[in-house]
Amino acid sequence: MFFNYGMSIWILAVLVLIILALAGWRQGGIMASFSFVGILFGALLAVPVGKIFHPLLPHLGAANPLVAWAMAPLCGFVLISIIFTVVGIKVSKQTEVRFKHKESELRNAMYLRLNVRLGIIVGLLNGAAYFILVSFVIYNLAYLTKQVAVAPNQPFAIRTLTQMGNDLQSAGLERTAVAVGSLPHEYYQISDLAGFLMQNPDAAGRLANYPGMTSLWQRDDMQILVTDPTLTNALAAGSSIQDILNEPSVQDFMKNKDLRNVMTDAIETNLDDLTTYLQTGKSAKYSDKIIGQWDYNVRVTLAWWRLSQSKVDANEMLALRNLWSKAYGDTTVLATGDHQLFIKNLPHFNTGTQPNQPPTIDQQNWRGDWSVDDGTNYTLHVSLNGEDKFLSATADDLRMSAKDGRTKMFFDREF
Numbered sequence: 001m002f003f004n005y006g007m008s009i010w011i012l013a014v015l016v017l018i019i020l021a022l023a024g025w026r027q028g029g030i031m032a033s034f035s036f037v038g039i040l041f042g043a044l045l046a047v048p049v050g051k052i053f054h055p056l057l058p059h060l061g062a063a064n065p066l067v068a069w070a071m072a073p074l075c076g077f078v079l080i081s082i083i084f085t086v087v088g089i090k091v092s093k094q095t096e097v098r099f100k101h102k103e104s105e106l107r108n109a110m111y112l113r114l115n116v117r118l119g120i121i122v123g124l125l126n127g128a129a130y131f132i133l134v135s136f137v138i139y140n141l142a143y144l145t146k147q148v149a150v151a152p153n154q155p156f157a158i159r160t161l162t163q164m165g166n167d168l169q170s171a172g173l174e175r176t177a178v179a180v181g182s183l184p185h186e187y188y189q190i191s192d193l194a195g196f197l198m199q200n201p202d203a204a205g206r207l208a209n210y211p212g213m214t215s216l217w218q219r220d221d222m223q224i225l226v227t228d229p230t231l232t233n234a235l236a237a238g239s240s241i242q243d244i245l246n247e248p249s250v251q252d253f254m255k256n257k258d259l260r261n262v263m264t265d266a267i268e269t270n271l272d273d274l275t276t277y278l279q280t281g282k283s284a285k286y287s288d289k290i291i292g293q294w295d296y297n298v299r300v301t302l303a304w305w306r307l308s309q310s311k312v313d314a315n316e317m318l319a320l321r322n323l324w325s326k327a328y329g330d331t332t333v334l335a336t337g338d339h340q341l342f343i344k345n346l347p348h349f350n351t352g353t354q355p356n357q358p359p360t361i362d363q364q365n366w367r368g369d370w371s372v373d374d375g376t377n378y379t380l381h382v383s384l385n386g387e388d389k390f391l392s393a394t395a396d397d398l399r400m401s402a403k404d405g406r407t408k409m410f411f412d413r414e415f
Helices: 007-027 029-053 065-102 105-148 156-170 174-180 185-199 201-208 220-226 229-236 241-245 248-255 257-269 271-280 298-307 314-328
Strands: 292-296 332-335 340-350 360-374 377-384 387-395 399-404 407-413
Touching (some): 007 105, 156 174, 185 257, 185 271, 257 271, 314 340, 340 377, 360 387
Antiparallel strands (some): 292 407, 340 360, 387 399
16 A cells, blocks of 8 residues: 555655765765755756757767757756765865874874764765755656656656656655756646647647648658658557657657757747647637638539629530539648648649640649738738739638639638
8 A cells, every 4th residue: 555655756765865875974974065065056057057968969879859858957967066076075085184194093083983974964965955856857757758658558667757756746745846946837838738649649630730830731841740651540549659759750850950940939839829729629829710721612613603604505514514623623722820821733724735635734732821901801922933823812711712813713611
C-alpha cells in the first residue's frame, strides 16, 4: 500500500541524502559548503549560462532540439558547480596545509574532526537542495509525459518518469517542486496541447484544418511530413511518443531548424485560439467567412452560365456539363487565416488545332492572397508564371462566388 503513495520519491530522497552526506563526509565542511553555494548559484544561473552551450550541443551529439533544449540548462548548472567545487578544493587544501604545518597537533585534530562532522551536516543540506531540484525536473517533465505517454508500450524511462511524477503528487511534494520556479507558460500550454492530441487522435484532422496553420501545410518542405502515411497511421493507432519521434519524416522535420521555427512561431502565436479550436471546432480569432477549403460547384456555376445564354440546346448542355465535370472536378480554393490563397487544379483549356476536336485541359495551381472589402465581400489576387488575376468574391457560411470579368464561379465549403 505504501508503494502506491509515493514510495519511489521517498526512496529517491533517502538515496540522495545518504549519497550527499557520504560525499560531505569525504569532502569535509569547506568543500561541501562551496558545493552548497555552487548549487544555489547554479540553480539561479543555469538558464542564462546554458545559452552558451545551446549552439554547441548539436555538434556534441544532441541533434534532437528537445534534448538540446533540456540539456543546455543542465550544462550551465554543471559548469557553475564545477567552478565552485574547484575553488572549494583549493581553499580546503590551503586550510588543511595551514593546520597541518602551522598549528599544533591538537588544533589540527580538532579541525579534522570539525571538518568531517560539518561536512556530513552540509552534505545533508546539499542532498536536500539536490532533491528539490530533481523534484522540479521530475515535476515538469512528468507534466508532459503524463499527458502524451498514453500508449501502453512506452519506453522504460518514460514509464519511470511518469510514475515518479505521480508519486511526487501522491506524496504532496509537487508544491516543493513548484516553489522552486516554473518553466515558461508556453511550455505548459504546449504540453496540454500535445496531450490533447495524443489522447484524442481524431483531433488531428482539426489541427490540419486550423485556419492559422493551413498555409503551413502547403509549403513544399512540409509535404513529406504531411503526406507520410506511416506517421498518420502511428498517430491513429496510438503509438508511443518515441515511435512517433523516430519516424524518418519527423526526424527530418526536427533537423530543419528554419521549418521548426516557423512551426513553433505559428503554434505560439495562436496557442490559446488553437486549443479552443481543437476542443470546439470554432476559431474566435479567424472569423472571416472566406477562410476555409472550398470545392468547385459545377452544377450551380453551369446554371448561372446558362442564364446568360439565349439559346443552348440539350445536347450542348450535356456535353458542356460532362466537360466541366471532368475539368473542374478537382478544383479547390483554400483561403488561410494569414490571408494567403491557394487555387488548385484550375483547368486551362487549350483549343485543339484540328476542327471538331475537344480542347485539351491543363490543371494549374495558382497562389496569391485575399483581402477584405467590406463584410462578406473580398478581393482575390492570384498569380502564375508572371500572370496576375484579380477576382471579386463573396462568401457566407456555405457558399462562395468568385467573379473574373464575365466569368463567375461558385464553390461550396468543405466540411
